[in-house]
Amino acid sequence: MTILVRFDRVSVAAGGRTILRNLSFDIREGDKAVFRGQSGSGKSTVLKTLLGVYPVTAGCVYFSGKPLDRDAVTAIRACAAYIGQEPVLGADTVRDALLLPFGFRAHRGKMPSADALAETLARLGLAPSILDQDCVRVSGGEKQRIAIARAQLLGKRLYLLDEVTSALDEESKRAVLDFFGDPALTVLSVAHDPAWIARCDTVFELEEGHLAGAA
Numbered sequence: 001m002t003i004l005v006r007f008d009r010v011s012v013a014a015g016g017r018t019i020l021r022n023l024s025f026d027i028r029e030g031d032k033a034v035f036r037g038q039s040g041s042g043k044s045t046v047l048k049t050l051l052g053v054y055p056v057t058a059g060c061v062y063f064s065g066k067p068l069d070r071d072a073v074t075a076i077r078a079c080a081a082y083i084g085q086e087p088v089l090g091a092d093t094v095r096d097a098l099l100l101p102f103g104f105r106a107h108r109g110k111m112p113s114a115d116a117l118a119e120t121l122a123r124l125g126l127a128p129s130i131l132d133q134d135c136v137r138v139s140g141g142e143k144q145r146i147a148i149a150r151a152q153l154l155g156k157r158l159y160l161l162d163e164v165t166s167a168l169d170e171e172s173k174r175a176v177l178d179f180f181g182d183p184a185l186t187v188l189s190v191a192h193d194p195a196w197i198a199r200c201d202t203v204f205e206l207e208e209g210h211l212a213g214a215a
């Protein structure tokens with residue numbers, strides 16, 4: 001399988017401090033990788049570095065074989081979805097939030113059908129009635145799954161996931177785990193949840209910004 005993401009001896013700084021140190025790993029297309037480690041060990045920073053949020057101060061990040069310059073960051077943002085712990089849905093109702101990007105020029109003409117909406121929600125353990133709910137009333141775990149549904153409708157293939165199962169009951173969690181079992185999706189995640197970690201094929205242990213182990 002093609003290497004999609006490569007960190008080659010990468011260091012990253014923020015706020016005048018080095019946060020990631022000499023970090024090297026490869027992610028192949030279809031991989032499900034998880035970063036574990038204590039709070040503050042740099043897990044979220046790995047995901048955000050790929051989105052160009054933090055400057056790389058040493059080493060190189062590659063995406064599809066190309067160094068992470070401005071064009072590569074644009075390419076990543078086009079194909080990747082970052083789902084944090086409290087995604088911003090950016091609309092009044094869940095339906096509007098799901099359909100919002102399809103009003104943009106880049107996605108015009110790709111408006112999903114009502115059936116596609118219902119099917120995507122169902123795959124993530126969400127009832128169709130959630131479409132008419134106000135976004136301010138949905139829970140954190142529902143917001144994350146709505147953001148995942150939106151990414152799926154947009155055809156995203158690379159998912160950067162920050163603790164997406166931590167707020168879920170068992171049934172919803174199973175739906176999310178099955179969703180990401182799709183071999184076409186590449187996943188870089190941060191998680192403490194044993195059920196999530198058990199489904200990942202690579203587990204990276206971070207310790208104070210460096211890689212302490214991989215299994």
Ligand SMILES: Nc1ncnc2c1ncn2[C@@H]1O[C@H](COP(=O)(O)OP(=O)(O)OP(=O)(O)O)[C@@H](O)[C@H]1O
Pocket residue numbers: 014015016017019037038039040041042043044045046190
């Ligand atoms: N913009 C920033 N400026 C200064 N320090 C930052 C910045 N962003 C992150 N940090 C620091 O970098 C370290 C790693 O942060 P990061 O959020 O990656 O950790 P984490 O392992 O994901 O933690 P948690 O499990 O608590 O979410 C922390 O000490 C954090 O305070």
